[in-house]
């Protein structure tokens with residue numbers, strides 16, 4: 519019988535996942551379909567019961583349900599539980615189990631640059647939901663240092679305290695981050711600053727950036743944020759949010775099918791959708 523995969527969110531109309539994942543479903547000749555469903559927050563529990571009742575094979579979860587879904591699942595993997603957010607659900611013999619592939623997706627996107635981080639100093643900018651997934655997953659990889667800067671420093675401190683992995687992290691004000699920026703090998707911008715339409719905004723000045731650094735931005739609209747542009751002009755390597763998006767989807771697909779898909783194909787598909 520044809521399997522159903524899905525993504526639930528609200529809004530959901532602009533999700534790039536259906537086109538990206540239906541393409542690999544047909545490429546690998548899997549008898550399945552991936553469908554977007556708009557689920558209002560007050561209907562989340564009912565929607566999850568419905569998906570379970572119809573025997574959904576797996577689904578993605580996006581804004582605003584990533585945290586709210588946790589109590590309605592039959593099980594949640596430890597990392598997703600500590601992050602407090604689920605973006606991928608697997609139907610394991612009738613039990614809905616939640617995972618978070620955002621942080622690992624981000625890490626996989628860095629493989630062309632680094633395979634390990636034990637000699638790298640990392641700076642995370644921001645302390646929201648995306649920062650949480652990236653910071654916890656990265657802290658698990660035991661980088662030499664991983665510090666957080668945020669407009670509201672208290673939130674950076676809280677994130678560090680909540681991290682289940684030994685990190686020795688420091689929280690920094692934005693001004694401190696600007697002053698000590700040359701110490702960092704990897705700088706990860708996890709906020710929506712610089713996203714369309716406010717494309718000229720940047721979270722911090724890059725005047726002290728280490729020109730050998732890798733600067734990542736989770737934003738992909740525009741494909742090059744002002745922050746990335748300034749980093750590139752200083753000679754740093756840059757990466758946009760397309761990689762994290764593509765790899766979180768690839769890891770979800772792997773959890774559902776056992777196949778790690780052709781990421782190049784998925785990236786090209788996403789770039790076509792963003793054109």
Ligand code: ATR
Pocket residue numbers: 643644645646647648649668669670673708709710711721
């Ligand atoms: P998400 O879950 O999508 O990551 P979020 O939880 O609302 O979003 O977090 C947004 C992040 O962007 C926070 O780190 C926020 O900083 P504060 O904690 O100080 O609010 C940061 N942010 C958003 N707009 C900002 C701005 N104009 N300048 C600096 N930081 C900003």
